Amino acid sequence: MNWKNIFFGICCLSASLHAQQEQPNSDIDIQPFTIGETVTLQSQLLNEQRTLNIYLPNGYHQNSETEYPVIYLLDGSVDEDFIHIAGLVQFGSFSWINMIPETIVVGIANVDRKRDYTYPSTDEEYKKEYPTTGHSETFIKYLEKEVQPFVENKYRVTSQKTLIGQSLGGLVATEILYKKPNLFTNYIIVSPSLWYDYESLLKTTPTSYNSEKSIYIAVGEEGPIMKRVAKELYNTLNQNKKKNTKVYYHFLEKQDHGDALHLAVYSAFETIFSETKK
Structure with missing residues (x-):
C-alpha cells in the first residue's frame, strides 16, 4: 500500500471540498425579511429623533x-414588544381566525421610558434614583400633535385608535x-405601574368624555400592590362608566410581570373586537 499516494489523495480531496465551500451557490438567493417599515422623525416637542415601527x-x-x-403600541421597539404584537395582529386578522380586523400597528420606540411614561413625582427617593422622571405631559403631546397626525396623513386609516401599554406604559396609558380620553377609542392597559x-x-x-370606548385592564400574579391597584382602576372605571363604555378586567393567575402582556393582548383582542362585531 502506497501511503504517500493515499495522503496525497486525501489532501487533494480536502482542498477540493474547501474550494467548493468558498464558491457561492448560485441556487441560493438570500433576501432581508421585513414585516413593515421603520420611520425616523425629528420630534420638535421632545427635541430628539424618534423611531416608529410600522406594521402594514x-x-x-x-x-x-x-x-x-390603528393600534399604537408603547414600548414599540423591535427588541421590545413590536414584533410579537404585530404577529398577534397578523394572526388575529387571518380570514380563518377573524378575531380582529386587518389593522396597522404603530410601535413607538423608546428613548427614555422613565422620562416619557411618568408624571412629576413627590417621591424624592424615586426622583433621586431616576432623575429624568416626570415628563409624560410632553410625551402625551408628542403622541397627540406629532405621531397621530403623521400616521393619519401618511397611511389610510379609520378613526378607530387603540392604545396598548404595559407596566410604566400602562401608567401613561391610564x-x-x-x-385626554378622546385620544384613543380603545385602551389595553396591562400590569399598570399605578403604585x-x-x-x-x-x-x-x-x-x-362622550365617545364610545372599550377599556381592558389585565394583571398577572405580580404581588399584592400590583394586583390591588389594577383592580382599583377597574372598579373606578366600571363604577363610573358611561352607557357607551365597556370595561373589562382579566387576572392572569399563571403569568407574572414579565410574561403577562402577550396573553393579555390576545384576550383583549378577542374581547374588544368580538364585541364590535355584534
Whole structure:
C-alpha cells in the first residue's frame, strides 16, 4: 500500500471540498425579511429623533381604497414588544381566525421610558434614583400633535385608535385615559405601574368624555400592590362608566410581570373586537 499516494489523495480531496465551500451557490438567493417599515422623525416637542415601527396589513399596497384601524403600541421597539404584537395582529386578522380586523400597528420606540411614561413625582427617593422622571405631559403631546397626525396623513386609516401599554406604559396609558380620553377609542392597559407617586393618579377624577370606548385592564400574579391597584382602576372605571363604555378586567393567575402582556393582548383582542362585531 502506497501511503504517500493515499495522503496525497486525501489532501487533494480536502482542498477540493474547501474550494467548493468558498464558491457561492448560485441556487441560493438570500433576501432581508421585513414585516413593515421603520420611520425616523425629528420630534420638535421632545427635541430628539424618534423611531416608529410600522406594521402594514397584507395587501395594504395592493388595495388603494381600504382604510384600516390603528393600534399604537408603547414600548414599540423591535427588541421590545413590536414584533410579537404585530404577529398577534397578523394572526388575529387571518380570514380563518377573524378575531380582529386587518389593522396597522404603530410601535413607538423608546428613548427614555422613565422620562416619557411618568408624571412629576413627590417621591424624592424615586426622583433621586431616576432623575429624568416626570415628563409624560410632553410625551402625551408628542403622541397627540406629532405621531397621530403623521400616521393619519401618511397611511389610510379609520378613526378607530387603540392604545396598548404595559407596566410604566400602562401608567401613561391610564394617565391619557384620565386626562385626554378622546385620544384613543380603545385602551389595553396591562400590569399598570399605578403604585407610582404613592398611587396619586388613582386619587384623581377622570376627565369626562362622550365617545364610545372599550377599556381592558389585565394583571398577572405580580404581588399584592400590583394586583390591588389594577383592580382599583377597574372598579373606578366600571363604577363610573358611561352607557357607551365597556370595561373589562382579566387576572392572569399563571403569568407574572414579565410574561403577562402577550396573553393579555390576545384576550383583549378577542374581547374588544368580538364585541364590535355584534
